[in-house]
Amino acid sequence: MRNSVGIVKVLGVVSLLLIPFSCGSSKTGKGEVKSLQFDNPLAEQRADPFVTKAEDGNYYFIATVPEYDRIEIRKSKTINGIKEAEPVIIWRKHDKGVMGNHIWAPELHRIDGKWYVYFAAGSAEEKWKIRMYALSNPSADPTKGEWKEEGQVVSKRDDFSLDATTFELNDQRYMIWTDRASDTIIIKW
Numbered sequence: 001m002r003n004s005v006g007i008v009k010v011l012g013v014v015s016l017l018l019i020p021f022s023c024g025s026s027k028t029g030k031g032e033v034k035s036l037q038f039d040n041p042l043a044e045q046r047a048d049p050f051v052t053k054a055e056d057g058n059y060y061f062i063a064t065v066p067e068y069d070r071i072e073i074r075k076s077k078t079i080n081g082i083k084e085a086e087p088v089i090i091w092r093k094h095d096k097g098v099m100g101n102h103i104w105a106p107e108l109h110r111i112d113g114k115w116y117v118y119f120a121a122g123s124a125e126e127k128w129k130i131r132m133y134a135l136s137n138p139s140a141d142p143t144k145g146e147w148k149e150e151g152q153v154v155s156k157r158d159d160f161s162l163d164a165t166t167f168e169l170n171d172q173r174y175m176i177w178t179d180r181a182s183d184t185i186i187i188k189w
């Protein structure tokens with residue numbers, strides 16, 4: 001059974017670097033090697049970048065903005081085109097309460113035909129009370145449609161947490177993140 005955030009299992013306390021796009025050579029279906037090249041930086045003044053290539057052939061870029069106050073996505077037919085792509089703001093921080101400060105490290109994932117953005121945020125009143133949250137959008141294009149707040153990604157440990165990502169392995173969806181030194185937790189919904 002899936003919850004409203006599209007996760008089946010959650011694994012916490014992971015310190016690792018995930019690289020969603022790598023530059024280098026890859027084999028084509030015909031055994032040929034194709035070189036993938038891009039010019040850095042893809043976007044000025046952005047931290048925690050994440051790039052995904054969707055089924056529609058577009059690259060979607062998402063990252064922390066310097067003001068830590070919103071989430072925006074850039075769309076391009078080419079990886080180098082991200083540099084000139086106009087950012088589309090999909091969500092802004094709250095004026096008070098949760099998700100009101102330090103909007104960090106968003107990641108964009110397509111799960112079961114729906115887009116999800118997982119990100120970290122503090123509360124307006126306690127900027128270092130950083131937790132993980134999720135947004136969803138059923139649109140085929142994540143720069144269009146309406147983004148819905150799914151709320152906090154909850155685990156047994158309610159403590160500082162950020163840098164969530166998700167992946168599927170053997171038909172099972174997982175979420176991993178970094179939090180303050182705790183034991184690994186597995187949650188099933």
